[in-house]
Each structure stands twice: as structure tokens, then as C-alpha cells.
Amino acid sequence: MVNHLTFSLGNDTYQITQNQSTSDSWLKCPSGSIANVAFCVPCSIGHYLSNEECLPCQVGTYQLLTGQTFCFVCPTGTTTEGISSVSIDDCNKSIATDDTGTVFTILGLAISIVVLFTIIMFMVVLIIICRRKCFKTQLNVTNNSAETVSLERVQSSLS
Structure with missing residues (x-):
């Protein structure tokens, strides 16, 4: 050309x-x-x-x-x-800005923390309730002599 x-x-x-x-x-x-x-x-x-x-x-x-x-x-x-x-x-x-994305990220993180905390607290309450109700603690008192008393802890499961 x-x-x-x-x-x-x-x-x-x-x-x-x-x-x-x-x-x-x-x-x-x-x-x-x-x-x-x-x-x-x-x-x-x-x-x-x-x-x-x-x-x-x-x-x-x-x-x-x-x-x-x-x-x-x-x-x-x-x-x-x-x-x-x-x-x-x-x-x-x-267009959506990075600031909006950051706000949603922080909000999502905050919600996740609250949900996780709620689950942990629920599990702690269940453990406390279970320890009180799932096992019955009995004390057997035996008097061996006039001055000696022995205590025996007996755990039995509730049905």
C-alpha cells in the first residue's frame, strides 16, 4: 500500500x-x-x-x-x-460503591457474632439444666460411731 x-x-x-x-x-x-x-x-x-x-x-x-x-x-x-x-x-x-459493600460486610459480621453468642448461651443453659435435672444426687448418711459420720454421694440417672 x-x-x-x-x-x-x-x-x-x-x-x-x-x-x-x-x-x-x-x-x-x-x-x-x-x-x-x-x-x-x-x-x-x-x-x-x-x-x-x-x-x-x-x-x-x-x-x-x-x-x-x-x-x-x-x-x-x-x-x-x-x-x-x-x-x-x-x-x-x-453503581454500588465500596462503602455500601463495607457497610453490608460489617452488618453481616455483627449479625453472625450475635447468632454465635446466642447459640453458645443456649448450649450453656442446656448444660446447666441437664446437670440439675438429668442426674439426681443422693447423699447416704451412715453413722459409724457417736462422733464419726460418713457421707456417700450416689448418682443415679432419672428415667
């Missing part, structure tokens, strides 16, 4: 044809621009320069200026409908 550049100067028309054996590597373009034939062309709005090519700003970002090397990020809680957005006004789609 042969690239041509045609322009007029006064009454004369000039045509420049790119030599196929040369490349654009000799052309040093400013930041945010790419070499195109024999000219530096800035990346258009909605795009940014990365690795010597103009790429579209991704969802959630925008670029309102030409010749840039980055895209602006939409404000918290908003995003764009698609790629190549050109204005902060394109950040019109609402």
Missing part, C-alpha cells in the same frame, strides 16, 4: 508519496500522539496513548482532551455505559 499526502500551496498542488522501504520509526512524536505516514497525530477524545497506539477509554473512564496518555476515572458510585467516553457527563450510570 502506498501512502500519499496531497496539499496545495498557492496555485500549486504537491503530492508526497511514502517510500515503502522506510518506516515511521524515525518520526519522534510528542506524548499522546502517534506517527501516521509522515505526521504525528494526537489520540482523539475518548482515547489515550499506550504502547505507541491509541486505545479507547474503558468502561468507567473518559477523556475529554486529545493527545492524552491516560483516561479520567468516573466519580465514585458512577460509571459509563460503554467505552470511548468523552466527558464526565458520560459517567451517568449508578
Whole structure:
């Protein structure tokens, strides 16, 4: 493919044809621009320069200026409908923010702790009730002599 550049100067028309054996590597373009034939062309709005090519700003970002090397990020809680957005006004789609997620995480953790505490307290109460009612403690008193009394603890299960 042969690239041509045609322009007029006064009454004369000039045509420049790119030599196929040369490349654009000799052309040093400013930041945010790419070499195109024999000219530096800035990346258009909605795009940014990365690795010597103009790429579209991704969802959630925008670029309102030409010749840039980055895209602006939409404000918290908003995003764009698609790629190549050109204005902060394109950040019109609402999204859940990390703050909301953090609130739900903390709330879930608090509820989990309350439920766990309730289960533990329920088990403690069951153990106390079971110790009092499940085993009947009897004391057998035996009088061996006038001064000696022995106590014997007998546990039996209730039926």
C-alpha cells in the first residue's frame, strides 16, 4: 500500500508519496500522539496513548482532551455505559460503591457474632439444666460411731 499526502500551496498542488522501504520509526512524536505516514497525530477524545497506539477509554473512564496518555476515572458510585467516553457527563450510570459493600460486610459480621453468642448461651443453659435435672444426687448418711459420720454421694440417672 502506498501512502500519499496531497496539499496545495498557492496555485500549486504537491503530492508526497511514502517510500515503502522506510518506516515511521524515525518520526519522534510528542506524548499522546502517534506517527501516521509522515505526521504525528494526537489520540482523539475518548482515547489515550499506550504502547505507541491509541486505545479507547474503558468502561468507567473518559477523556475529554486529545493527545492524552491516560483516561479520567468516573466519580465514585458512577460509571459509563460503554467505552470511548468523552466527558464526565458520560459517567451517568449508578453503581454500588465500596462503602455500601463495607457497610453490608460489617452488618453481616455483627449479625453472625450475635447468632454465635446466642447459640453458645443456649448450649450453656442446656448444660446447666441437664446437670440439675438429668442426674439426681443422693447423699447416704451412715453413722459409724457417736462422733464419726460418713457421707456417700450416689448418682443415679432419672428415667
